[in-house]
Amino acid sequence: MTTLMGKSCCMLFFVLLLTSSIFLGHSKKLNQNEPCNRLKLFYHDTMFNGTNVSNATAATVANATKLGNFNFGMLVVFDDPMTVDNHFVSSPVARAQGFYFYDMKTTYNAWFAYTLVFNSTKYNGTINIMGADIMGEETRDLSVVGGTGDFFMARGIATFRTDTFEGADYFRLEMDIKLYECY
Ligand SMILES: *[C@@H]1O[C@H](CO)[C@@H](O)[C@H](O)[C@H]1NC(C)=O
Ligand SMILES: *[C@@H]1O[C@H](CO)[C@@H](O)[C@H](O)[C@H]1NC(C)=O
Ligand SMILES: *[C@@H]1O[C@H](CO)[C@@H](O)[C@H](O)[C@H]1NC(C)=O
Ligand SMILES: *[C@@H]1O[C@H](CO)[C@@H](O)[C@H](O)[C@H]1NC(C)=O
Ligand SMILES: *[C@@H]1O[C@H](CO)[C@@H](O)[C@H](O)[C@H]1NC(C)=O
Numbered sequence: 001m002t003t004l005m006g007k008s009c010c011m012l013f014f015v016l017l018l019t020s021s022i023f024l025g026h027s028k029k030l031n032q033n034e035p036c037n038r039l040k041l042f043y044h045d046t047m048f049n050g051t052n053v054s055n056a057t058a059a060t061v062a063n064a065t066k067l068g069n070f071n072f073g074m075l076v077v078f079d080d081p082m083t084v085d086n087h088f089v090s091s092p093v094a095r096a097q098g099f100y101f102y103d104m105k106t107t108y109n110a111w112f113a114y115t116l117v118f119n120s121t122k123y124n125g126t127i128n129i130m131g132a133d134i135m136g137e138e139t140r141d142l143s144v145v146g147g148t149g150d151f152f153m154a155r156g157i158a159t160f161r162t163d164t165f166e167g168a169d170y171f172r173l174e175m176d177i178k179l180y181e182c183y
């Protein structure tokens with residue numbers, strides 16, 4: 001009898017422990033509308049066209065294939081300025097360094113992986129971002145997968161919106177970066 005009591009006591013304790021850990025897990029729910037840090041920046045992508053060395057900041061390193069008509073396989077490497085407003089001549093607050101490639105046969109679609117490098121008195125550190133840029137959508141959410149320095153262990157969402165598109169030469173994206181983990 002006593003051993004049975006002991007056993008069921010033990011069971012109860014275990015069940016309590018389990019439910020409380022599940023409960024604690026749920027209590028860590030994040031609110032999308034309450035980021036712990038938020039930066040809205042503009043990304044300027046000026047393509048190198050073969051002669052325009054002085055102000056190009058991105059270049060095609062692998063050409064599009066003939067699979068479809070939407071640049072499938074084209075890879076672009078960039079070191080682009082990031083500004084707080086959408087003026088090309090505003091002084092950059094960070095640089096976006098990384099690449100994108102087109103990865104869809106039936107429409108324009110790209111995949112981005114890059115680092116925002118901050119090196120100023122306001123922010124010093126990096127934010128790493130990657131994900132699909134589904135260009136047909138008005139806004140696209142990419143993942144903030146990590147950070148360093150002032151953005152140590154950051155995680156969140158970077159929402160893209162195309163601000164302007166000037167053919168193959170230049171395009172500008174608004175990047176609304178919302179962090180939900182800040183340390
Ligand atoms: C590159 O752009 C410059 C300036 O817009 C233009 O003068 C030049 O002809 C272009 N080169 C090519 C190869 O398209
Ligand atoms: C190329 O560079 C020239 C000179 O810096 C500039 O006037 C022109 O707008 C640029 N063109 C493109 C397509 O970036
Ligand atoms: C290239 O740089 C020049 C100034 O050097 C600027 O007027 C022009 O708008 C730039 N080109 C693009 C496509 O932003
Ligand atoms: C891509 O193709 C164009 C012409 O179609 C050519 O001028 C250019 O050199 C090629 N670029 C690379 C990186 O192969
Ligand atoms: C960062 O800024 C410092 C001070 O202005 C400068 O010495 C350093 O070269 C910069 N580093 C990079 C990677 O731009």
Ligand SMILES: *[C@@H]1O[C@H](CO)[C@@H](O)[C@H](O)[C@H]1NC(C)=O
Nearest residue numbers: 118119120121123124125149
């Ligand atoms: C940013 O941090 C790095 C490494 O700690 C340091 O070398 C650099 O000088 C800092 N830059 C600025 C502008 O404070």
